[in-house]
Amino acid sequence: MNLYDFLSTTQEMAENRGPHDHVVLSSRVRLARNLKGHPFPGRAKKSDRVEACELISAQVAGLASMRGGYVESMSSLQALDKQLLVERHYISREHAAKSAGSGLALSKDESVSIMINEEDHLRMQSILPGLQLKQVWQKIDRVDTNLEARLQFAFHDRLGYLTACPTNLGTGIRVSAMLHLPGLVLQEQINQIIQAVTKLGHAVRGLYGEGTEALGHIFQVSNQMTLGESETDIVERISKVLLQIIEHEENARQTLLKNKTTELHNYVGRAFGVLAHARIINSKETMNQISLMRMGTSMGMFPTLTLAALDELFLISQPAHLQHLLGAKHAGEERDVHRANLLRERLAGVKGLQLPK
Amino acid sequence: MKCCQCDKEATVHLTEIIEGQMKKIDLCEECAKEKGVTDPAGFGLADLLLGLGASQQIEDAAAGGQLSCGACGFTHTDFKKAGRLGCPDCYETFSEALEGMIKQMHKGTQHHGKVPRALRKAKDLSKQRTSLQERLTRAVGEENYELAAQLRDQIKGLDAHPTEEAAD
Ligand SMILES: [Zn+2]
Numbered sequence: 338m339n340l341y342d343f344l345s346t347t348q349e350m351a352e353n354r355g356p357h358d359h360v361v362l363s364s365r366v367r368l369a370r371n372l373k374g375h376p377f378p379g380r381a382k383k384s385d386r387v388e389a390c391e392l393i394s395a396q397v398a399g400l401a402s403m404r405g406g407y408v409e410s411m412s413s414l415q416a417l418d419k420q421l422l423v424e425r426h427y428i429s430r431e432h433a434a435k436s437a438g439s440g441l442a443l444s445k446d447e448s449v450s451i452m453i454n455e456e457d458h459l460r461m462q463s464i465l466p467g468l469q470l471k472q473v474w475q476k477i478d479r480v481d482t483n484l485e486a487r488l489q490f491a492f493h494d495r496l497g498y499l500t501a502c503p504t505n506l507g508t509g510i511r512v513s514a515m516l517h518l519p520g521l522v523l524q525e526q527i528n529q530i531i532q533a534v535t536k537l538g539h540a541v542r543g544l545y546g547e548g549t550e551a552l553g554h555i556f557q558v559s560n561q562m563t564l565g566e567s568e569t570d571i572v573e574r575i576s577k578v579l580l581q582i583i584e585h586e587e588n589a590r591q592t593l594l595k596n597k598t599t600e601l602h603n604y605v606g607r608a609f610g611v612l613a614h615a616r617i618i619n620s621k622e623t624m625n626q627i628s629l630m631r632m633g634t635s636m637g638m639f640p641t642l643t644l645a646a647l648d649e650l651f652l653i654s655q656p657a658h659l660q661h662l663l664g665a666k667h668a669g670e671e672r673d674v675h676r677a678n679l680l681r682e683r684l685a686g687v688k689g690l691q692l693p694k
Numbered sequence: 695m696k697c698c699q700c701d702k703e704a705t706v707h708l709t710e711i712i713e714g715q716m717k718k719i720d721l722c723e724e725c726a727k728e729k730g731v732t733d734p735a736g737f738g739l740a741d742l743l744l745g746l747g748a749s750q751q752i753e754d755a756a757a758g759g760q761l762s763c764g765a766c767g768f769t770h771t772d773f774k775k776a777g778r779l780g781c782p783d784c785y786e787t788f789s790e791a792l793e794g795m796i797k798q799m800h801k802g803t804q805h806h807g808k809v810p811r812a813l814r815k816a817k818d819l820s821k822q823r824t825s826l827q828e829r830l831t832r833a834v835g836e837e838n839y840e841l842a843a844q845l846r847d848q849i850k851g852l853d854a855h856p857t858e859e860a861a862d
């Protein structure tokens with residue numbers, strides 16, 4: 338099956354919304370599983386990897402939850418396809434580098450994706466828009482339960498599910514959420530938040546770019562420990578933390594509006610100015626400016642714009658999505674011109690900031 | 695500054711706060727790429743630090759004798775290179791070396807989460823059997839032969855139809 342016939346359009350993807358999505362972009366739960374009696378993918382010989390991949394792919398394809406889904410070997414995907422899947426957060430960058438002996442499965446609605454022979458034999462994830470951690474956990478839990486009737490997973494009485502890296506041992510669970518936190522960044526409160534959250538044993542990192550210079554003001558919060566606590570406890574603990582972060586971000590935005598009104602309008606207005614008029618723009622600047630406009634939109638400054646429209650813009654200005662849209666490979670500079678054209682086109686009908694009198 | 699994986703010149707310098715502690719790490723271009731450091735979403739400094747610490751512990755535990763996994767032939771040298779274990783059996787082979795590290799890394803050393811259904815059934819069954827056996831011994835001791843006979847039948851039933859008994 339052609340990947341692009343299968344995948345939802347960027348518009349469909351962006352219009353799929355979830356609770357608290359003015360701050361939480363997406364919720365994700367990933368489970369790591371390995372086959373009993375097989376070396377981990379990193380250790381396995383190529384023939385072993387191919388064998389394990391075929392065995393797993395066949396069983397995954399037979400799951401009821403994968404009916405109408407997409408199951409393929411990584412060797413049948415082009416570099417651009419893989420990059421595009423990374424931009425949609427369906428596969429990891431590491432997995433995108435894989436080829437024969439590794440595979441990918443996507444459920445029909447794309448909420449479940451399974452990487453076969455990444456670092457572990459199986460990395461199964463469920464992803465949904467907004468804050469829906471409990472839902473994604475239940476979804477992937479069901480997939481796992483159905484798979485374990487068909488495959489024998491490596492499990493230790495005391496240590497739980499055995500994984501290639503001891504950091505994933507036990508539950509093999511990684512619970513994470515992608516957060517949009519421009520208010521906390523502009524208010525210079527982000528470092529405090531990061532420190533408080535890490536103290537609770539969770540990891541926070543900028544999703545794009547390095548360190549605190551997070552592009553698009555997007556951060557990922559995830560659990561660090563996987564052994565010694567049940568999956569539901571981990572999910573609940575992180576959900577509580579997220580609700581608090583949401584509250585802090587909302588407060589930061591309101592404080593900006595109240596105490597630094599002109600500065601806030603200046604940030605958002607300039608972002609719109611750049612995106613609506615630039616002739617050359619790279620993806621880094623695009624992410625940062627869309628981020629500011631996204632905050633402004635959630636605060637009612639662009640009545641004709643929706644968060645969905647901006648989230649779609651964010652997605653299609655990513656390198657692989659842009660290249661796919663243009664239908665041809667373009668050099669960096671040329672791409673920046675095309676990106677600017679696309680943004681101007683999409684924002685053509687939007688009036689400037691609409692402020693209450 | 696030298697790369698902490700090999701001895702080449704380090705060009706990538708990273709810091710991350712892990713449980714309130716600032717950790718620093720220096721890598722050369724190649725090792726950074728190999729570890730996926732170019733991708734902040736996929737990269738966990740914890741994983742990397744762990745790999746380095748663990749290889750040292752495994753090396754210490756091996757102390758001269760080369761410890762290797764009977765199932766996959768994995769050695770501590772491999773761990774140092776990959777930062778990952780070779781197969782599920784490696785957890786038994788290197789259990790001594792891994793113990794301390796797992797304790798440091800996680801909330802506990804006992805799994806409290808999901809258990810595969812097949813194992814859960816077997817576990818429930820053996821628990822059920824033990825408890826029946828205990829009650830039987832007591833019944834015999836109390837010379838309650840009627841109860842003892844009932845319990846004996848129940849145990850026989852468990853052995854004959856283990857899956858039926860544990861079905862939910
Ligand atoms: Zn190096």
Ligand SMILES: [Zn+2]
Nearest residue numbers: 763766781784
């Ligand atoms: Zn092994």
